Amino acid sequence: MFNRPVTALKYVGPRKASCLNKLGILTVGDLLWHFPRRYEDRRQLKELAAAAAGEIITVQVTIRAWEERELRPNLRLFRALIQDRQGTGYALWFNQPYIKRQLRAGSEVILTGKVNYRGYIPELQVNDYEAIGQGDKGLHTGRIVPFYPLTTGISQRWLRLVVYRTLEEMEGGIPELLPPSLCQRYRLLNRYQALKYIHFPPDPGALHQARRRLKYEELLIWELALTLSRWQREAAVRGIAHTPDNELVHRFLAALPFNLTGAQERVLAEILADMEEPRPMARLLQGDVGSGKTVVAAAAMVKSIAGGWQAALMAPTEVLAEQHGQTLQKILAPLEVPVAILTGSTPRPEREAILAGLDTGAVPLVVGTHALIQENVSFKALGLVVIDEQHRFGVGQRAALQAKGQAPDLLVMTATPIPRTLALAVYGDLDVSLLDELPPGRQPVSTHILTEKQRSKAYRLIRREIENGHQAYVICPLIEESDSIAAEAAMAMAKKLQEEIFPQYTVGLVHGRLKAAEKEEVMKAFREGKIAILVATTVVEVGVDVPNATVILIEGAERLGLAQLHQLRGRVGRGAAASYCLLITNSSEAARERLAVLASSQDGFAIAEADLRLRGPGEFFGTRQHGLPEFRLASLPGDGRILEQARQDARMICREKLWQQPEYRDLYLAAREKMSCLQL
Template sequence: MVDLKKDVKYIKGVGPNRAELLNKLGIFTLQDLITYYPRNYEDRSKPKTLFECVDGEEALIEVVATSKIVETRFGRKTMQKLMIGDETANAEAVWFNQTYLKSKFSIGQKYRMYGKIDRKYRKIQIMSPVFDEYGTTQNTGRIVPIYPLTYNLSQNVIRKIMENAINEVYGNISETLPEYLLKKYSLLSINQATKNIHFPKELEDFQKARTRLVFEELLMTQLALLKLKYYDKEKIKGIAFSKKHKISEMIEQFPFTLTNAQSRVLDEIEKDMESSKMMNRLLQGDVGSGKTAIAMCAAYKAVKSGYQTVIMAPTAILATQHLENFEKIFSKLEIKCELLISGITKKKKEDILQRLKNGEIDILIGTHAVLEDNVEFKNLGLVVTDEQHRFGVRQRNKITKKGQNPDTLVMSATPIPRTLALILYGDLDISIIDELPPNRKKIQTFAVSKHMQERVDNFIKKQIQEGRQAYIVCPLVEEGEDNNLKSVIELAEKYQKEIFPEYRISYLHGKMKQKEKDEIMLKFKNHEIDILISTTVIEVGVDVPNSNIMVIEDAQRFGLARITSITWQSWKRRISIILYFKI
């Protein structure tokens, strides 16, 4: 069996210089190399006669050289021309700055060439073709793989290296899938699949190879997550929170009644918490479906059982908002909450860290700052992370290690279909709040085209005159942040000068410092701004109940998931949405 961990520099045709370039592509070992899959293929296996070739197409031709290479020089550049022909027509092969080609062709010899055909009037040229002597198949005569990004390695070079590597490993790779799965699902062996994914003879070979490799990759990922879940559940002793302190005591504190969905989820969570198994639960639900209330209930039970809770939010604004909401309820119950974000003073931070370690703080709410090494708990029992996708598995592990196998509750507003949830969060149990509180107004969404702008502007005016506030979300520009920036400022100017000169308009974008952003959000919250124009940074969602309208420009650029996430994550409830589409 071959050692797949072997350094790539020892592969035939690589050497130290090329190894360095391969390293840049993330290829360090033989294993990395043979799993560097093609992004596409070119079928160079079906020859055409010159007569059949069409202007502009890429074609494989089989021709005889009828001249020597003639080199013409103009300025610093050179051009190489070779006269060629088959039984149907004569043609020219043309290259630029390839002086070394001179010695590569002999008159009367047959070659295969693959390149772009240029056919004007009666003249046929093949531009910068790749070629082989007839009978060899380095670059032509077969389906060739096209590899993604190769830095300074040409496709030819990487193809040759890959060929050497495949020759070395083929037949010697240890099988990775059990026999019974290969049989049951008619999957290719690892050796066959590896060879065929790089050098398929027919397109069908490639498809079979790909199916096998995809099957394996997905299966191993899925199994890893399920095994992680099994291990957490069966092998790790978690905290059994007190059965004396019921979540129902907490529910009485709320000024509203819970939805059936919330009650059901709380039952699941309470059961998890009281068992000595570790809780690892993902809680999915729209913004406004009441996830925060659930987090409070879980925190209550943890604190009453003598443990600390940490709540991690993706931004300082959200963390601050959580703190406000938590304090409203918990100050009455003499449960101490604190906020740890990067903006606070050193003195305050030290004080918090000290009290946290002493156990004087029951609930710590914060951003990534809570992950820092110097944040130590006395006895962390519950970890709640808000907005899962911003904290990876790794970060979850990091915070979990600050306690003795604390229970974990992950909250997400992004709706994920079941099949995907299983492969993305297969290590978690999943609870879904699929019901909104009865008083929650449905979001109204209108898709309009740009020529209705005047009507929309008038609608916004009317709302602002009634004392409401509005958001305008800028199109995303793909080319980069700078363009986004420009489009936000331009749009803000346009609105301020041309459309709403009488109102207070401000803008937000991703390049601003967190402090500036927070200041502007605060002003908006305090109604010192009527219209806030922004890129998607506002997505982080501050509750500004007075705002009731949001306009999304060039909505087609966002994609539906993005739009739904903007609409849900941010403005909760009372907001109408207008989507402009370029039609």
Template sequence: MESSTAHLDINRLQQALTVEAERGFVNLQGRQYLFADFLSLSLGQNLPPVWDSSDRLQAQTLSNQYAKYASLPISQRQHLVAETRRLLYDVRRREIAAASAPQLTKKPKTEILVKQATKTTSARSNSTQTGTTALKPLSLDLNLQYLEGISPKVAEKLTRLDLHTVEDVLNYYPRDHIDYARQIEIRNLNDGETVTVIGTIHRYSCFTSPKNPNLTIVEIILRDRTGQIKLNRFWAGKRYSNRGWQEQQKRLYPQGATVAASGVVKRGKYGLTLEDFDIEVLDHSQDRIESNTIGRVVPVYPLTEGISPELIRRVVIQCLPIAHKIADPIPEKLRKDYQLIGLAEAIAQVHYPDDSEKLEAAIVRLTFDKYFYRRLVSLYRRNQQKAIQFVPRSHLIEKLEAILPFQLTGAQNRSISEIRADLQGTTPMNRLVQGDVGSGKTIVAVYALLAAIESGYQAALMAPTEVLAEQHYRKIVEWFNLLYIPVELLTGSTRTAKRRETLSQLETGELPLIIGTHALIQDTVNFCRLGLAVIDEQHRFGRDQRSRLLQKGEDPHVLIMTATPIPRTLYLTNSEIEVSIIDELPPGRKPIQTTLLKPSQRKDAYELMRREIAQGRQVYIVFPLVEESDKMEDVKAAIQEREHLQSVVFPNFKIGLLHGQMTSSEKDEAINQFRRSETEILVATTVVEVGVDIPNASVMLIEHADRFGLAQLHQLRGRVGRGAAQSYCLLMSNAKSEVAQERLKVLEQSQDGFFIAERDFQLRGKGKDEGTEQSGHAGFSIEDRLSDEAKRLELYQIAREAAERLIKKDSTLESFPQLKAEFDHHYQRLQGGAIFT
């Protein structure tokens, strides 16, 4: 029987389910099976003895459902995955109980929230059921439906946050904390403070609004020896308008009762009040506050529809007593060397910290873990790859330098040196070249391309649009023709005969360099010896698209270029890549004068354009829409405005049009006319954001600038200032919002893409973290709690050093069994479908 069930690994099934949920229930492809096939086969085989008859029946039912998984809607896939996880956790819990029955009789111990934990333990002992599910002893893999007050229906809701077990909850970190621990007298309240007030109820009213029968209003007058404050709360719904419910509320808070109230102080119509307050009745003013929120530091968790903050906090408090059972995989010596607290303590303190110092220590430890495992996975993965080591030669580079009409900047030379070192290393290069618009990233890439060609390998440069690919081709082919190196362009517009000839030359190795768009990743494209892949504006490609290009060779070196502003924190803490920064502009470039304008200043903008055109310059005017929309009546569109500008505003100038709905040939013609100065003004959408390089253009007017992101505006601004003449960027906006105005003023303040990215990061937030590895869910990551960027970067460097120390000491990690097990978990998650084999 054992041999027939040896292949059933619950851990593996759980990991597969976790990865599928994280990737959005897309039926991931593994090395051997699709996710659904893997689950269907696993659950349909002979099962171990610990699986009882009902388990086996349910497993067979689930196996049959997975056979139809591909045709199910997302909601049913989610439900099926949740049911499977619940079954596996139940079976695993019985396995543990059978192996360690004596230990399960011990009462859980914790130093945190002792009174609440004791109550929960007592209820667990005295109660046999909550809803329809019997309470069970706490364990890390206990399903949440077995907690006190958590019915199967509530547990099902929690799965929306990917919370299935006690351990899931403990690893669900707060995105913030509110400090209600500060008790203050009413006369000392200040607007904006978070406080707790203890006083007596002078008046408590609960009544239905005379204007809205579905709205119930609670009014409380709270007094202490220094003054009084009025608190209001509103309840929407007919059940709160019930007279019996309202009278019950009055009995809970009788006149003269001593209460503690916590909230944020706000100045309202009737003076200061507490916004969104929590309140608890005390026996007397010196009584201990029993609430999970009032008078303490309260965690704030990422939520989703149907899940309240109170529910999450209640669940967390029930789970905390066994936080000490979480093993710490990081070796003790390493923890001491880097002054890290233990993992169990960090998890307990990150939820309900004793004080701000312990909260900080917990956040540091958990952020360290994230950086550490990410770097460890990266190092391990790179060690598995065999690098193509380019032979250092320089005759082509010497010839290139002889024909270049300019000198490289110090930042360019530094980046080239870093790339050369990578190309001669023992692991494949994976480097990002980050530089502002016009900083000269292309010539840096050319040095890498020549290194590959000199070493006898082929190279590919992939760009996201035909416009950008063609720009690269025009620039590079001028240099390479002088070096007698053939170069070809491959896009969707390449004619059949030319495509056939190019593909043949690639396959035989006759063609050393190909420049193109997504056309490069088609199945018909085969390389003889691909050694280097250069990807421009990589954020515009999906992960699968980038991977398909790399699969055209055997672990080729990778160079990524981007001009899109990225906060230093985000890319410097990405363990998958090394970073080269080009933070100098070529000599002779003048700063672009950027001005925020109101619609009333439009005439001034037009006059500037006329002056510039009179001096032989050209102008861009960018709109957010191609055509007018009924849904956005107040937003101007390119097609209609071009007609207005041509007939009314600039009748003496020729105006071109460029937008994304035009065919490739139409776009090419519009750009070429502008390049040849046959049109003085180009009306466009954001299709000009990348790849349009017209040194003669000196004015960029962006209409409805508040509708664009800062990074996008910075890219658009980079279309001018590419020649020696003074250039101008005009941001037209009628936005009244202070936030919108503040965002646009950032562009007036600086042309430094790094500064702009950091300000955008502060104003907008960073959005979803890169990769799949996250704690806190819902786009939140624990490192977000470290507001000090310098501290975050320092911590990343420490984690990076620690990972490199360990992998150098033991590249297999076999001498650290606990760490190896945790590493395997992270590796499988980052690898995605590789576990479905």
């Protein structure tokens, strides 16, 4: 029944169906799951004489007489004399000539609108109306009234009527998706009641129960799809049981010039144990800025190599891939493990040598960008795939690299602290390891919010730090000038700083339009201290490690999310010296309050939670991508408790194989259908 086209419904002809299609409503099911965006409580009737000017009220009145007049071309007033028990007033409509036919003199009506006074006479500018006894079932007034997302050609009154008639028609015909045991455990409304009350709630309590039931159903289907996907993947293939001998890993760790933190040791133990299991590892490694994820990943790659397998690390940008490659080359040098770097800018002769080495196994470890998933890249024995900043990759790219081997282990890393609720929703098919401890000696970064008038203070601080032998970043969101955005662009800023502000120092520039070789040349000069001030776009957001940099100035800070600003702030404070983050903004007080969250906290997870609440999941990640859940009703992090319960129930259903029971069959089929939409 849900899959019937909307044209099968009364009142829906081809023209209306075309309008509904623009809202994503193609079937009866789409219509019933097109939920109201807000509600107005119009249950309390008021007397005209008791209304205050500017108040929106609902009244029950009798139409006594009509008049109409043209106020100006294309603007016609229709005014009705109305009467209730306390007195008389007027009801106003504009450019609605049909209203006189629908609400004839002598008819009883319920009106909702805004009250104004002409002298002592109340006038009601009508928003909605309903004639008593004309069959609209009280959909528009005298109740809690739903308001839907609309498009041209669709009115609230018409859509309410169609949804109401559809619910009437389908009473008793909407199949239950959740098994009775779950409905009873959580005291959930049945599916028909939930749909009826979310569209036409008799009271706020019924609306709350309807939303609770439908959110749980939505989140349970999602979590069950994730859990089934992982269960199916693990059952389908046998993974690599890596060698339990960790001698080479211990040699690697012993050669490091520092000791691992307690968090690094704990997480590494989780990963190494996972790799020794005969099922493919699927693990998310989360850690705040500077928590040491790369070293942990390097140890995992050493374990893979020790057993004769290859390892690959894929990063989203060439700058980050080069950074990772050079870091691994340095820390793996004592083991004499060769590390290749493969990007779109790798020279052809070098590229061909790397490809041959991967094919024969002579290259045990490769770091690269999307170049790693090209068709001509083949591995002799790929045993471990590491993905850095997974959310920056498009559909299927994670799977494409895994497909280069026979069920290799997977380690997904992110330097963006992801709130638990979002991690469950986006990475529910992965186990999670958390680096929640920073290496000793790391100092908090002092963060300050400055206006344009205070720019000179920022420049004085930068000058002081450079004179003390340190370096600075200046971050601009854009590359070119734009009249619509106040923030100065990177190229213009670099020129201004070099020629007018800091002519005695070397100013470098890096942005996304530079060729990879040019970027690396600038970054190398900055790392070596040959550049005092690096002007950059957000290409330096993650991975860039220059311990001597102690100041970062961010232009137009209000245009970036808190999580992204926290990542940028993490470019400094990587050495022992005191460091500073300067946020330049001339935006609203609300924007400054948002930035104050960053200034008052060094906790990436607390900042990420605030960012998620303020901007939502899609914008939290910087771009809306396939694989990021866009729920019809549930929202994160607000519905985190429901999500947690749904995850537990989904795992219980799979663990006990309840999906084989008849009462779980429809739920299982819904989850299977959802699986086809996931990025796995």
